[in-house]
Amino acid sequence: MQYILLALIVFLIILTKFGCSVARESTYEQNSDLTSVESGAPVQPAADLLTSGKNILQQGINENNLDAMYAARAIFERALTDKNLSAWSHYYIALADYRIANNLLAQGKKNKDRASKHLKEAAEHLEEATRKDITREDAKTIAAEVYALLSSVYGRQISLSGIKGMFLGPKSGNLLKKAEQLAPNNPRVVLSAAIGAFNTPKMWGGSKERAIEGFQRAAYLFAQEKPTDPIHPIWGHSETYAWLGIAYMDRDEEDSARSAFEKALEIDPDNGWVKYELLPKVTE
Amino acid sequence: MKHISPSTTQWAKILLLLSFAIPASAQDYAFIQGQVLDETDRPLAYVNVQITGTLDGAITDRDGRFAFSTQYTGKCDLNASFIGYEPAQQTLHLTPGDTSTVRLILRLALIQLDETIVTGSTYTTGEDETVTLSPLDVVTTPGASADIFRAFKTFPGVATVDDGAGLFVRGGDVSETVILLGQATVVHPYKYESPTGGVFGTISPFMVQGAVFSTGGFPARYGNALSSVLSMETQNMPVQKSYTLNLGLAAGSLGLNLPLISDKLGVRFTGNLSFTDLLFRINHHSSAFTTTPRGHDGNLNLIYQYSPTGRLKFFSFNASDRLGVRVTEPSFDGIYQGSTNSALHNLEWTDIFANWIMETSASLNHHTARKQLGNLDFSPRDLTFKLRTDIERALTSSAFLRLGGEIEHTDNRLAGSIPQGDIFDPQAEIFELDTSYGARRVGTYFEIDFEPAHRIVVNLGARADHHNLSDQFAIDPRVSARYQITKHTDARLAWGIYHQFPDPSKYNATSGNPRLRPQRAQHRIIGLHHERDQFMMRLEAYHKPYYNLVLDHPDLNLSNDGKGHASGLDLFLKRGDFLSTRFSGWMAYSLLKSHRLQVRHTGSEMHYEEAPSPYDITHNLTLVAKMRLIDDLSGGLTVKYATGRPITPIVGAIPVSDQGYYLPIEGRVGSERLPSFQQVDGQLSYLLPFGANHQIVFYLAINNLINRANVLNYDYSIDYSQRQPRTTTFRRSIYFGATVTLNP
Known part of the structure; x- marks a missing residue:
C-alpha cells in the first residue's frame, strides 16, 4: 500500500512541478511582478492537481487517514488559483472538509466543534462555487454536483444540531430539487437525497423508507456511471452500499446489512469505513 | 477506529523528501524552504504554502517544514493557509539559483466580528x-x-414579577426595554397591555427569523x-x-x-x-x-x-x-x-x-x-x-x-x-x-x-x-x-x-x-x-x-x-x-x-x-x-x-x-x-x-x-x-x- 501511495505522490509532485512552468500559458491570472521562464509542458496543471488530490483524498478515506485528507485539502487549495477551474477547486475543498468532518465525528463526540468548523467551511466553499459564473462546458455537471454535496453538508449539520433542521432542512431540499432537475441520473445526487432522507428527523421531512429506495437506485446508477473527464467526481459507489447497510441496521435487518457491506467491499476492497467499522458491527 | 494506516506518520516525510527530491539542476529555479508554526511555536502540518497567483507551492510536513522550487523570480508573495487559522503572507525576492528561507506564523482565527x-x-x-x-x-x-x-x-437579568410577558430587565421597569422589528420600533409590543407589560407579546415566534436580546451594554446603533x-x-x-x-x-x-x-x-x-x-x-x-x-x-x-x-x-x-x-x-x-x-x-x-x-x-x-x-x-x-x-x-x-x-x-x-x-x-x-x-x-x-x-x-x-x-x-x-x-x-x-x-x-x-x-x-x-x-x-x-x-x-x-x-x-x-x-x-x-x-x-x-x-x-x-x-x-x-x-x-x-x-x-x-x-x-x-x-x-x-x-x-x-x-x-x-x- 505504501508503495502505491509513494508512487502516487511522486507522480503528483512531478506534475505540480511541471505545472509551474506551464501555468503561465494557462488561463489563470498571474502575478504581474513575477518574471517567468518559458518552458513547454502539460496544459492543465490545476486540473492535474485536482485529479491527484482526488486520488489522495480517496486513499485517505479508504485508509481512514486524516493526514492524507488534510494533504488533499491543501492540494485543492493550491488549485484555487486557476480561475477557470475554481468552481471545481471549491467543490473538492468542500468534499475534503466533508470527509474530514465525517472522519472526526466517527471518532467520537469530543471532535464535534472541530467537525462543525469543517462543515461550515465546506458549506462556504460550495456556496462560493454556486456564485461562480461558470462558462465551462460542464457547467451543468458542476452545478448538480455542488448542489448535491451542499445538500449533504447541510444534512450533516442538521444531524449535529437538530435546530438547524428548521432552516437548513428546506434549503437542503430545495438544493436537491435543483440538482435533480439538472442531473436526474447523477448517482451522487440520488445518494445525497437518500442520505438526507435518512439523517433528517421526521419532523423536518426525513424518511428511512425513502432513504432505502434512494440508496438502491443510487447503487444501480453507480453501476452504469462512466466518467468522461478525470476531474469529475467518481466517489460514492462503495459508500452507497455502506449507507444501505446502515439503513438496514437501523431496521434491525442484520443479514441484509451484512450483504450490503460485503457488496461495498467487493466494489472497493480498501473501504476502511466498511471494513473496520461497519462490517464488524454485524459480524459480532 | 484504532485502525490507522502505517503510512500516517510517513506521509509528511514522504512529501518533504519528495519536495527536495525535485530536480533542481536548472539554474532557472529559485528555492523556497521554511517552516510554518502556530503562535505557541508548535509546527503546523498540512498547511498549503503557495506563491500567490501561481500554482507553485508545497504542503508542510509533520514538523511544519516545506520546500519547493519555482521558476518564478523577482518580487512575489508567499501565502500560507490552513483551516481554522488566519492566512499569513510574506513578500520574497526570488533570484534563480538562490534559496530563500522563510518562517511563517499562523494565528488561530478565533474571533469573528459579529x-x-x-x-x-x-x-x-x-x-x-x-x-x-x-x-x-x-x-x-x-x-x-x-x-x-x-x-x-x-x-x-429578566425578573419574574407575574405570569405575563413583560420584560423587566436588571431592576428597570418594562418601558426601559425597547422592542424592534427589523428597523421599526414596535411601539405597543404587548397584547392585553397592563402596567407590567401585557399577557403576551404581539409577535409570533414563527414570524421571526432571529432575534437579539441585550440586557445591557448594547452598541450605539x-x-x-x-x-x-x-x-x-x-x-x-x-x-x-x-x-x-x-x-x-x-x-x-x-x-x-x-x-x-x-x-x-x-x-x-x-x-x-x-x-x-x-x-x-x-x-x-x-x-x-x-x-x-x-x-x-x-x-x-x-x-x-x-x-x-x-x-x-x-x-x-x-x-x-x-x-x-x-x-x-x-x-x-x-x-x-x-x-x-x-x-x-x-x-x-x-x-x-x-x-x-x-x-x-x-x-x-x-x-x-x-x-x-x-x-x-x-x-x-x-x-x-x-x-x-x-x-x-x-x-x-x-x-x-x-x-x-x-x-x-x-x-x-x-x-x-x-x-x-x-x-x-x-x-x-x-x-x-x-x-x-x-x-x-x-x-x-x-x-x-x-x-x-x-x-x-x-x-x-x-x-x-x-x-x-x-x-x-x-x-x-x-x-x-x-x-x-x-x-x-x-x-x-x-x-x-x-x-x-x-x-x-x-x-x-x-x-x-x-x-x-x-x-x-x-x-x-x-x-x-x-x-x-x-x-x-x-x-x-x-x-x-x-x-x-x-x-x-x-x-x-x-x-x-x-x-x-x-x-x-x-x-x-x-x-x-x-x-x-x-x-x-x-x-x-x-x-x-x-x-x-x-x-x-x-x-x-x-x-x-x-x-x-x-x-x-x-x-x-x-x-x-x-x-x-x-x-x-x-x-x-x-x-x-x-x-x-x-x-x-x-x-x-x-x-x-x-x-x-x-x-x-x-x-x-x-x-x-x-x-x-x-x-x-x-x-x-x-x-x-x-x-x-x-x-x-x-x-x-x-x-x-x-x-x-x-x-x-x-x-x-x-x-x-x-x-x-x-x-x-x-x-x-x-x-x-x-x-x-x-x-x-
Whole structure:
C-alpha cells in the first residue's frame, strides 16, 4: 500500500512541478511582478492537481487517514488559483472538509466543534462555487454536483444540531430539487437525497423508507456511471452500499446489512469505513 | 477506529523528501524552504504554502517544514493557509539559483466580528451557530406559551414579577426595554397591555427569523433605550410551499408560506384568532371576567429579491383585542372594559452600493385604545412614523464601520374623562382631557468594530439624539470589548451612556410636563463566557446608575428629579439543544439590588424617599429542562422562583369628602415585600408525521402545576383598613391543541 501511495505522490509532485512552468500559458491570472521562464509542458496543471488530490483524498478515506485528507485539502487549495477551474477547486475543498468532518465525528463526540468548523467551511466553499459564473462546458455537471454535496453538508449539520433542521432542512431540499432537475441520473445526487432522507428527523421531512429506495437506485446508477473527464467526481459507489447497510441496521435487518457491506467491499476492497467499522458491527 | 494506516506518520516525510527530491539542476529555479508554526511555536502540518497567483507551492510536513522550487523570480508573495487559522503572507525576492528561507506564523482565527460576539449581556435566536434560543426552543419551553417574550423571561437579568410577558430587565421597569422589528420600533409590543407589560407579546415566534436580546451594554446603533433592547428580524424568502393550521383551547391560527417566483418573490401570511372563553371554563377561572379576553391578529410579509444583492421586504401587522373584568378598587367596585387596536407597517430596502451594505426602512405604528372603569373613560391614540437608514462596510479585513440615522415622529391624542385622585366612583370628580401634540426624535450614530491586538475585539461608538419637546441633545458614548482567553473562553467588558426620552404621553400639559428631559443610565458590565460543544456558561456582573428619571412632582406633575442605581450578578448555564440531544435545558440565576428615589403619598402630601425600586427582585431563579421521552414524545418542565417584589404598605387613610372617600397614607416606600413568586409549568408534545412531508404536533401544557396562588398586589377596602391579596388569574390549568403542517 505504501508503495502505491509513494508512487502516487511522486507522480503528483512531478506534475505540480511541471505545472509551474506551464501555468503561465494557462488561463489563470498571474502575478504581474513575477518574471517567468518559458518552458513547454502539460496544459492543465490545476486540473492535474485536482485529479491527484482526488486520488489522495480517496486513499485517505479508504485508509481512514486524516493526514492524507488534510494533504488533499491543501492540494485543492493550491488549485484555487486557476480561475477557470475554481468552481471545481471549491467543490473538492468542500468534499475534503466533508470527509474530514465525517472522519472526526466517527471518532467520537469530543471532535464535534472541530467537525462543525469543517462543515461550515465546506458549506462556504460550495456556496462560493454556486456564485461562480461558470462558462465551462460542464457547467451543468458542476452545478448538480455542488448542489448535491451542499445538500449533504447541510444534512450533516442538521444531524449535529437538530435546530438547524428548521432552516437548513428546506434549503437542503430545495438544493436537491435543483440538482435533480439538472442531473436526474447523477448517482451522487440520488445518494445525497437518500442520505438526507435518512439523517433528517421526521419532523423536518426525513424518511428511512425513502432513504432505502434512494440508496438502491443510487447503487444501480453507480453501476452504469462512466466518467468522461478525470476531474469529475467518481466517489460514492462503495459508500452507497455502506449507507444501505446502515439503513438496514437501523431496521434491525442484520443479514441484509451484512450483504450490503460485503457488496461495498467487493466494489472497493480498501473501504476502511466498511471494513473496520461497519462490517464488524454485524459480524459480532 | 484504532485502525490507522502505517503510512500516517510517513506521509509528511514522504512529501518533504519528495519536495527536495525535485530536480533542481536548472539554474532557472529559485528555492523556497521554511517552516510554518502556530503562535505557541508548535509546527503546523498540512498547511498549503503557495506563491500567490501561481500554482507553485508545497504542503508542510509533520514538523511544519516545506520546500519547493519555482521558476518564478523577482518580487512575489508567499501565502500560507490552513483551516481554522488566519492566512499569513510574506513578500520574497526570488533570484534563480538562490534559496530563500522563510518562517511563517499562523494565528488561530478565533474571533469573528459579529455584534453578538463582541457585546456582552446578549442572547440571540435564529439560525446562527451562536444562538442561545431557537424558535423551536421558544415553542417547546414550558410556560412560555409559544411566546418570544415569555421565553426570554427565562433568561438571566429578566425578573419574574407575574405570569405575563413583560420584560423587566436588571431592576428597570418594562418601558426601559425597547422592542424592534427589523428597523421599526414596535411601539405597543404587548397584547392585553397592563402596567407590567401585557399577557403576551404581539409577535409570533414563527414570524421571526432571529432575534437579539441585550440586557445591557448594547452598541450605539440602538437608541432611546435605558436598560435593554429586543431586536427581531422578520423571516426571509420562503424556500418551499407550506401551510400550517393550529387549533388550541384558546386560539386558532392559519399560516401560509408561498414562494411565488422561486428565489424572487415570496409571501408569508398568518392569521390568529384568540378566544379564552373555553380555556377559562374548562379550568374554572371565568368568574373574574365579564368579557373573556379575545382578539384577532393577522400579518403579511412580502419579500421581493429584485437582484442578487437587492431586496424589498414589506411587513404588515394588525391586531385587536378586548376584555372585561371585575375590578375592586377602594373607591369603586365595577367592571373594567378595555379594547385596543394596533397596527404596524414596515417597508424595508436592502442593497449593496460600492461596498456599503445599506438598509433603509419606513415604518408606521398605529394604536388606539379605550379604557372604561366607573368615571374613567379614556381613549389614547398614537401614530408613530419612523424613517431609518443604516450603512456598513469593511474598512480592512478586521475593521468594520457602521453609520446610521433615524427620525421618529409620534402624534398623540389623549381624550376622555379621568378621575381626580384615583377615585373611580361614577359620581366622583373628573377632569376632561383632550389634547393632541406631536413629538419628534432625531438620532444618529457611528460604530467601529476593530481588533486593537490579537485576541481582542472592540466595538466603539457614539450616538446623538435630539427630542423636539424637551429640546435637549443626548450624547451617548459606548464601548465594549472582548478578550479571547482560550479557544472556548472569553472575557467581556462594556461601558456606555444610555438615554431614553419619557413616553410621549408624559409630555401633555394637563397631567404631565412638556419640559421633561431625557432619562439617563450608565452601564458598566464585566463578564466571562465559556462555550464548548453542548455546554455554555456565562457569568456577568454589572452596575447601572440612573439619573434624571421621571418622578411625580407636586407642582409640575412630573419632574426629572428621579435617580437610583441597580447592581447585580447574572449566571446562565445551558446544555444541549432540543433536537440533537435527548436532554436539554438551561438555568438562569440573577442577583439584584436596585434602589430609586420614589414618591411616598401620605394623604394629600407627597415626600421623596430612597427605597428599593418597585422591581427589585433580589433572587430570580429559572430552570428549564426538556427531554425526549420515547420516540417522538417530548416533555419539559420550567421551574421559577423569584423574591417577592417590594411594595409600599398603606398604613392609614384620611377622609377627603363627606361622600365617604379616603386618601391613603403610605408607609415607608418598598418597606414590605410580596410573598415569593413560585411557578412550575409542564409541557408534553407528540409529533406524528404523515404522508411524504406532513406532520401533526399534539401538545398538552399544564401551567402552575403546584397550584400556587402567587400574589401580585393587594386590594384595599374603601377606608384602607383591610386588604386582600390579588393573585394570578391562572391556578393549575390545562391547555391542549394540535398543529398541522403541510408541505405539498
